[in-house]
Amino acid sequence: MTELGYEQARDQLIEVVRVxxxxxxxxxxxxxxxxxxxALARVCERHLEGARKRIDDKLxxxxxxSEAANNGG
Numbered sequence: 001m002t003e004l005g006y007e008q009a010r011d012q013l014i015e016v017v018r019v020x021x022x023x024x025x026x027x028x029x030x031x032x033x034x035x036x037x038x039a040l041a042r043v044c045e046r047h048l049e050g051a052r053k054r055i056d057d058k059l060x061x062x063x064x065x066s067e068a069a070n071n072g073g
Contacts, residue, residue, distance in 0.1 A: 003043065004040075004043055005047070006043075006044060006047035006048070006051075009040045009043040009044050009047070010040075010044055012036075012040050013037055013040040013041060013044060016033055016034075016036055016037040016040065017037065019033060020033055020034065020037070
């Protein structure tokens with residue numbers, strides 16, 4: 001699967017869930033759609049982990065700047 005943006009993957013995942021919840025698919029089609037949903041969920045998770053890391057890195061740099069200022073640096 002080509003790496004989608006977070007919003008694209010999330011929207012596709014929402015649609016997959018909607019179709020699965022509606023029912024009416026064959027077992028094989030349901031399994032294929034579920035596998036697609038799992039892949040989309042992993043894409044979303046990677047994006048969220050990247051965003052979390054960026055926030056943590058930014059907070060760490062702010063904290064380091066505050067410590068340097070408090071230590072007269």
